[in-house]
Amino acid sequence: MAFRLLAAFRRGVSPFSSKYQTYPVYKPCGFSKYSRKRFGKVATSVVLLAAASIGALWPERSNEIAVNLSPQLHCFLKDLWQKKIEYNYQSATLTDISTSVDWCRRFIIDKLRTSSQYLNSFQADSQNGVDTGPDSKYLTRSSIADAAAKVAPAVVNLTMTQGHMGLFLGRSTGSGTIINSNGIILTNAHVIADLTSGGVAHKGKITVTLQDGRSFEGKVINADFQTDIAIIKIYTNSPLPVAKLGSSSKLRAGDWVIALGSPLFLHNTVTAGIVSCVDRKSSELGLGGRSEYLQTDCPLNEGNSGGPLVNLDGEVVGVNTLKLPGADGMAFAIPIDSAIKIVQQFNKHGRVVRPWLGMKMLDLNELIVSQLKERDPSFPDVVEGVLVPQVVPGSPADRAGIRTGDVVIQFDGKPIKSVKQIVEMLGDNVGVAFKIVVKRASNLQVTLTIVPEEISPNF
Incomplete structure (x- = not known):
């Protein structure tokens, strides 16, 4: 031997x-x-x-x-x-x-x-699946099962039943996550209602079924179709399991994640995969708005919508929302950081308040700036910032004096590297003045004041 x-x-x-x-x-x-x-x-x-x-x-x-x-x-x-x-x-x-x-x-x-x-x-x-050293980052045989077990009791099945005068007209399914001991459930707006030209059409009576078999009638509290986030509530005096919320900002491409939900009416289903992209733009998916999604390769099917995307610590980091037709291995989730901001606006305003500046914005980096300077030598000498390629006439940006071709280098006194920074600084502030510093052709620097307006829900 x-x-x-x-x-x-x-x-x-x-x-x-x-x-x-x-x-x-x-x-x-x-x-x-x-x-x-x-x-x-x-x-x-x-x-x-x-x-x-x-x-x-x-x-x-x-x-x-x-x-x-x-x-x-x-x-x-x-x-x-x-x-x-x-x-x-x-x-x-x-x-x-x-x-x-x-x-x-x-x-x-x-x-x-x-x-x-x-x-x-x-x-x-x-043996207990605990990290055995400060540098240990191994995926053990029970890592996924342990993470799923932490959040699974708080994952619910949502069944929407439609009927008229006692006649059964159909049903649909989705998933959700209990995020509050008072019975608040986070899900997708498209799970519980459809947005039509005539307004919001609810999909019928909502039955909420927990992993332990208990069932409750759910009541829609609020929904925002632009971000596809909704909250519903169940009423009970018995204790409810609550999922722990993590932070989507800590995710990296390649991190392991787990999707839980009820695809095709199959309750308590767990699938796993990795994060493929942490900031997939809605425009890249042919969708409107400025939303960003977590792209994963977790297998998702009809009924997974609204269910949680979970990290290996058993924390909710996203809300599973869609997959592309005919594209296996490409699923998308709303980052939990974005979802929580929407819920906070529900609580604060009863709706989502969206400030509007009235200008298109594009992120700049050193390579893009170099290319633009080749085309126009007078382009301002910047390394990063946000380019304004278009200004809407009569908009807050137009009234503030912002011009097409300006490069935003400061907003509210802070250096700007991306559009995302400006959106986060705006928050839900409407009618509040912000100082904005832009650079123009031949390095002319100008300080302006812009007052955002609330965008129309039908915009």
Whole structure:
């Protein structure tokens, strides 16, 4: 066994893997070849042979060499490797190898014994799915299940039943998340109603079903169709599970996320994927407005709408809202940061207040500026900012004196890098004066005052 392991590790297996696997080599001799390697394969082989001799390693199958490392031995070997222990096997013999293996065996046993308290804690944490170190970012076998279990009790199925004079006319389904112990449920506006030319057409009586089987009648509190956010409420004296809200601003492309909901009336369904993009613009999807979406590859179907998108901490980071027809692996969610702002406006104003400036805005960066200066040498010398390519006549921007071609470099006293910054600074402030600094052709800098108006709901 020892010779087979040694021969296998001559093939250059990395000591950083938690599982070493290679196929048998039938020439266990030839130690002279090790004289060319100062440490790498030989020292690793010696340490692993010693570990095998105390039962810390074992072969999985007889037709291949597959070695499993316990978490604590994996950490130990990595630490040993980093210390760059070196051996000189210029004149290595079988006796030398045996002596070195025996020394490493005793060293490992002593290391494990003196660290037993830490290792026991490490094992317990590993079994419980707890992060076992400050640098540990591994996805364990239970990471997704644990995260889903945290939020699942607060995920509800919404069934809308339509009827007239006792006649059943149809039903539709969606999902939602309980975000308040008072029974407030966050979902999509299109789940509970349709926006038609004649106004809002509700889809019928709403039945809210919890994971534990309890059912309630839901009442629509408010809805905003531009952002596709709605809140409904259920009334009960019994305690309700509440989902923990996270922050979508912390997400990065490549992060694992989980989608929960009731696709196709199948309650308590969990799917998983990664974040593909954190700021997919609505204009890129052929939609109006200035909304941004989280793009994921979580499988979604009809009925997932309104359900939560969850991170591995079990926190809601988005509201699943749509997928493109015929595009597998492309789903979109409203960032939870945006959704909460809408809910806050519901509570404050009873509606969503949207300030309007009356000008188109485009983000600038160094490369775009360079291209624009090639076309027009008088373009202002800026590295970043927001370009105004169009101003609506009679709008607040027009009355403030903003011109087509201006570059906004400051808004409300703060440097500007993106349109998103301006939108966030505006918030729900209507009729409030803001100082705006723009640069014009030939680097003329002008300070203006702009007073936003509330945009018409039908705009």
